[in-house]
Amino acid sequence: xxxxxxxxxxxxxxxxxxxxxxxxxxxxxxxxxxxxxxxxxxxxxxxxxxxxxxxxxxxxxxxxxxxxxxxxxxxxxxxxxxxxxxxxxxxxxxxxxxxxxxxxxxxxxxxxxxxxxxxxxxxxxxxxxxxxxxxxxxxxxxxxxxxxxxxxxxxxxxxxxxxxxxxxxxxxxxxxxxxxxxxxxxxxxxxxxxxxxxxxxxxxxxxxxxxxxxxxxxxxxxxxxxxxxxxxxxxxxxxxxxxxxxxxxxxxxxxxxxxxxxxxxxxxxxxxxxxxxxxxxxxxxxxxxxxxxxxxxxxxxxxxxxxxxxxxxxxxxxxxxxxxxxxxxxxxxxxxxxxxxxxxxxxxxxxxxxx
Numbered sequence: 001x002x003x004x005x006x007x008x009x010x011x012x013x014x015x016x017x018x019x020x021x022x023x024x025x026x027x028x029x030x031x032x033x034x035x036x037x038x039x040x041x042x043x044x045x046x047x048x049x050x051x052x053x054x055x056x057x058x059x060x061x062x063x064x065x066x067x068x069x070x071x072x073x074x075x076x077x078x079x080x081x082x083x084x085x086x087x088x089x090x091x092x093x094x095x096x097x098x099x100x101x102x103x104x105x106x107x108x109x110x111x112x113x114x115x116x117x118x119x120x121x122x123x124x125x126x127x128x129x130x131x132x133x134x135x136x137x138x139x140x141x142x143x144x145x146x147x148x149x150x151x152x153x154x155x156x157x158x159x160x161x162x163x164x165x166x167x168x169x170x171x172x173x174x175x176x177x178x179x180x181x182x183x184x185x186x187x188x189x190x191x192x193x194x195x196x197x198x199x200x201x202x203x204x205x206x207x208x209x210x211x212x213x214x215x216x217x218x219x220x221x222x223x224x225x226x227x228x229x230x231x232x233x234x235x236x237x238x239x240x241x242x243x244x245x246x247x248x249x250x251x252x253x254x255x256x257x258x259x260x261x262x263x264x265x266x267x268x269x270x271x272x273x274x275x276x277x278x279x280x281x282x283x284x285x286x287x288x289x290x291x292x293x294x295x296x297x298x299x300x301x302x303x304x305x306x307x308x309x310x311x312x313x314x315x316x317x318x319x320x321x322x323x324x325x326x327x328x329x330x331x332x333x334x335x336x337x338x339x340x341x342x343x344x345x346x347x348x349x350x351x352x353x354x355x
Contacts, residue, residue, distance in 0.1 A: 005042070005047065005232070006028070006038055007149045007150065007151055007232075008028060008149075008150055008151055008152050008155055009024065009028060009035065009038055009039070009042070010042065010047065010048065010149055010227065010232070011145070011146060011147075011149040011150050011155065011159075012024055012027060012028070012155060012158060013039060013042070013048060013225065014048050014146075014224060014225040014226075014227050015145055015146075015158075015159050015222075015224060016222065016223055016224070017048075017051040017189055017190055017223045017224060017225045018189065018190060018223045021035055021036060021039075027155060027158060028155075045231065046228055046231070047227060047228050047231050047232065048225040048226070048227055048228075049225065049226050049227075049228065050225065050226040050314065050316070050317050051189045051190050051223065051224070051225050051226075052189055052223075052224060052225075052226070052317045052318050052319065053185045053186060053189040053220060053222070053223050053318075053319065054143065054163060054165065054220070054221040054222040054223070054224060054319050055165075055182065055186070055219060055220060055221065055319040055320045056165040056166070056169070056218055056219055056221055056319075057109050057165065057166070057319055057320055058165065058166050058167055058168070058169040059169055059170075059171060059172040059217075059218075059219050060171065060172070060174075060320065060324065061111060061171040062109040062110065062111060062320075062321070063109070063110055063111070063112065063113070063116070063137070064107060064108070064109055064137075064138040064141075064166060065107070065108045065109075065110065065113075065116050065120075065135060065136070065137060065138070066105060066106070066107050066108075066135075066136040066137075066138055066268075066270070067105065067106050067107075067108065067120060067133050067134070067135055067136075068098075068101075068102040068104075068105045068133060068134045068136070069102060069103055069104045069105065069106075069130045069132070069133045070101065070102050070103060070132045070133065070134075071103065071129065071132055072103055072104050072127065072129050072130040072132075073103065073104075073129065074129075078129075079097075079104075082104070082127055082130070083095060083104075083315050085123075085126060085127070086106060086123070086315075086316075087315070087316060089108075089119065089122075089123065090321055090322040090323040090326075091108045091109060091110055091115075091116070091119045091321045091323060092106050092107070092108050092316070092321070093107050093108065093109050093316070093317075093318045093319060093320065093321055094106065094107035094314070094316055094317050094318065095107075095314070095315040095316040096311065096312075096313065096314045096315060096316075096317075097311075097312040097313045097314075097315070098238070098309045098310065098311060098312060099309065099310040099311075099312050100308070100309035100310055101307065101309060102134070102309060104130075107138075108120070108321075109320065109321045110321075120133075120135075134272070134273060135272065136270045136271070136272040136273070136274070136277075137270060137271040137272060138166060138268050138269075138270055139166060139167065139268075139269045139270060139271060140164060140165070140166040140167045140268075140269045141164070141165050141166050141266065141267070141268050141269075142162050142163070142164055142255075142258070142259070142266065142267040142268075143162060143163040143164075143165070143221075143222075143265070143266055144161075144162045144258075144259065144264055144265050144266065144267075145159035145161075145162075145265075146227075146262075146265050146281060147159075147262045148234075148262040148263055148281060148282065148283070149232075161259070162259060163221045163222055165221060165319070172217065172219060174219075177200065177202060177206070177210060178210055178213075178214065179324075179325065180199075180200040180201065180202075181196065181200050181207060181210045181211060181214065182214070182219075182220075182320070182325075183324075183325040184196055184199045184200055185211075185220070186318060186320050186322075186325070189223045190223075193207055193208055196211075226314050226317050228313075229281060229311065230312075230313075233283060234281045234282065234283055235281070235282050235283070235284070235285055235288055235310070236279065236280070236281050236310065236311035237279070237280045237288060237308055237309065237310050237311065238277055238278070238279050238280075238308065238309050238310075238311065239277070239278040239279075239280060239292060239295070239306060239307075239308050240273075240274040240276070240277055240278075240306060240307040240308065240309075241274055241275060241276040241277075241278065241303055241305075241306050242273070242274045242275060242303070242304045242305040242306065243275040243276065243302050243303060243304060244302065244304040245301060245302055246275075246302050250299070250301070250302050251302075253299075254299055254302070255267075257295075257298065257299075258278060261291065263280050263281060263282045263287070263288070263291055264278060264279070264280055265279050265280070265281050266278070266279035267279075274305075274307070278295075279311075280292075292306075292308065
């Protein structure tokens with residue numbers, strides 16, 4: 001690993017981009033002035049970049065689709081133009097580049113498969129070279145802290161064991177103020193409470209209270225930075241597993257193994273050509289190979305097939321689509337829900353009066 005960087009600082013700050021300097025100073029036993037300089041350097045060199053808020057999109061009634069594109073561009077200019085256009089799509093939440101069978105991958109959050117298909121068709125109509133693709137439906141995602149970065153393992157106690165998002169959850173009812181807080185955190189996860197309150201048109205106390213409640217309801221699951229693994233001299237891969245003969249017991253064993261493995265940072269349970277995607281970060285390709293061999297050997301009874309691709313870069317990382325916050329859409333939705341509730345209340349009152 002690159003010795004000129006403080007990997008404990010990279011870990012703590014990338015795991016919570018809203019963490020206060022005072023808290024970092026106490027944990028790392030370093031002066032606030034020195035830490036401010038170190039963080040500024042990490043941001044300037046883009047070692048930590050693209051701060052994002054982890055929202056559990058399932059509470060918004062959304063479905064996550066992942067699309068892998070093969071041979072979508074010829075050169076760097078083509079790639080840059082495609083990525084710029086993908087950034088503009090209001091349903092796309094993540095964009096990243098791979099090395100291997102597929103070149104680019106995107107994640108799209110949609111209220112239903114029909115809307116997803118329409119948006120994907122817009123992309124392939126705009127870029128016919130991206131018509132060769134594979135679609136995966138994401139069921140749930142486990143996000144683990146990158147404990148491998150830590151030199152002082154005691155600091156791992158400051159991170160959660162894992163975060164679970166997605167799955168079959170009832171849609172949450174969110175009012176206008178809550179949506180304003182979520183919108184502003186989506187746009188700027190590091191925004192200070194004073195600015196958050198001003199932008200959300202409420203006082204600071206109310207903004208803090210709403211954020212606290214959103215965390216308690218598990219709608220907000222954390223605030224993180226993307227890291228440039230190349231600059232940290234880490235190899236990052238995605239392992240794809242096709243499973244069979246899977247019992248509840250063996251699935252539990254596999255989940256437990258992945259959770260205890262420091263190199264594993266994300267696990268996606270999926271539907272499509274494969275059943276699981278495992279993101280691995282390691283300073284050594286030899287260690288990565290050894291880990292994959294171990295997974296294949298220990299779980300050979302349930303692994304039917306596997307594939308692996310290397311991550312090159314991440315160009316966008318968010319957990320909610322922009323279209324949710326187009327004023328006329330979400331305000332109309334809130335008004336519609338309010339009107340429906342008022343109608344139900346009136347009907348109930350009339351029924352009671354009739355009795």
